[in-house]
Amino acid sequence: MTIQAAFTLIINTLGPLQGNREAANIAHIVIEHITGMGRMDRVIYKDKLLSPAQEEQLQQALNALLKHEPVQYVTGKAWFYGLEFTVNRNVLIPRPETEELVEWIVKDTHTPVKILDIGTGSGAIPIALKKDLPAATVWSVDVSAGALEVASQNATQLNLNVHFEQIDILDTTATHSLPLFDIIVSNPPYICESEQKDMEEQVIAYEPRIALFVPDNDALLFYRQIGLLAKEKLVPGGLLYFEINEAFGKEVVALLEKQGFKNVILKQDLYTKDRMVRGEN
Structure with a gap:
């Protein structure tokens, strides 16, 4: 099978399920992963034959994709902030x-700052921050040992120094040893259990539930606990940043103001959805 034939096979296989445009996007990712060739090389060498091992890899990828496994887990790679991260089912x-x-x-x-990221997952946030703020001291915590293994691997591969620790942020005794920080940031679990019915199958079936969901009766669980921690661990004038569920923007703002944060700002993303909040200690 040639590279072009492999590309066409992916589109013909996935097109009826995801549409030809998305199938083509996936095909580019998979073929580059299998061959190591960029788009231009794949055009020039479109008639190059795949090896038997590459054909087997292609078939395994197709089988996984037909079961709705995200292409990032199939290839083990995802791009974020211009950096290539290793990902697996331990991380979002x-x-x-x-x-x-x-x-x-x-x-x-x-200015040089000390940053704490809470719920690191793949390490995307702290590693990206360290990339653009090289003078910063960056710490990151997660409850999942599997996630921390992935995050540490990414920091090593990208040659960016981040200090990782396994801490359950809901365990108040476990956070006592943390030092003071200038900035605390978190993209915590914020999807209510009842929202599952509206979510894509590939997210529910493959991404780690512990990083996604909160109980319907306590949607602000992590914001409340992290806010309390931030009041204790942020220096005066330090900043707390959250990514949020678009449905709870006003509620998160009200929570932080009640906890004593000043100048609380609710910010929309590029899709004009309430997505981020910042408060000052």
Whole structure:
């Protein structure tokens, strides 16, 4: 099978399920992963034959994709903030909206700072911050050992120094040893259990539930707990940043104001959805 034939096979297989445009996007990702060739090389060498091992890899990828496994898990790679991250089912796939949160923090930061990221997952937020704020000292915590293994691997691969620790942020005794920070940022679990019915199958079936869902009767669980921690661990004038569920923007603002944060700002993403909140200690 040639490279062009493999590309066509992916589109013909996935097109009826996802549409030809999305199938083509996936085909580009998969073929580049299998061959190591960029788009231009794949045009020039479109008649180059895949090896038997590459054909087997292609078939395994197609089988996984037909079961709705995200292409990022199939290839083990995802791009975020111009960086290539290793991902697997221990971590969420980084989203473009979260890049806007990183950009907001970078724009606000003009001096060397100490940053704490809570719920690191793949390490996307702290590693991206360290990339653009090289003078910053960056810490990151997660409850999942599997996620921390992925995050540490990404920091090593990208040659960016981030300090990782396994901490359950809901365990108040576990957070006592944390030092003071200038900035605390978190993209915590914020999807209500009842919202599952409206979500894509590939998210529900493959991405880690612990990083996604909160109980319907306590949607602000993590915002409340992290807010309390931030009041204790932020220096005076320190900043707390959150990514939020678009349905609870006003509620998160009200919560932070009740906890004593000043100048609380609700910010929309590029899709004009309430997506980020910042408060000052």
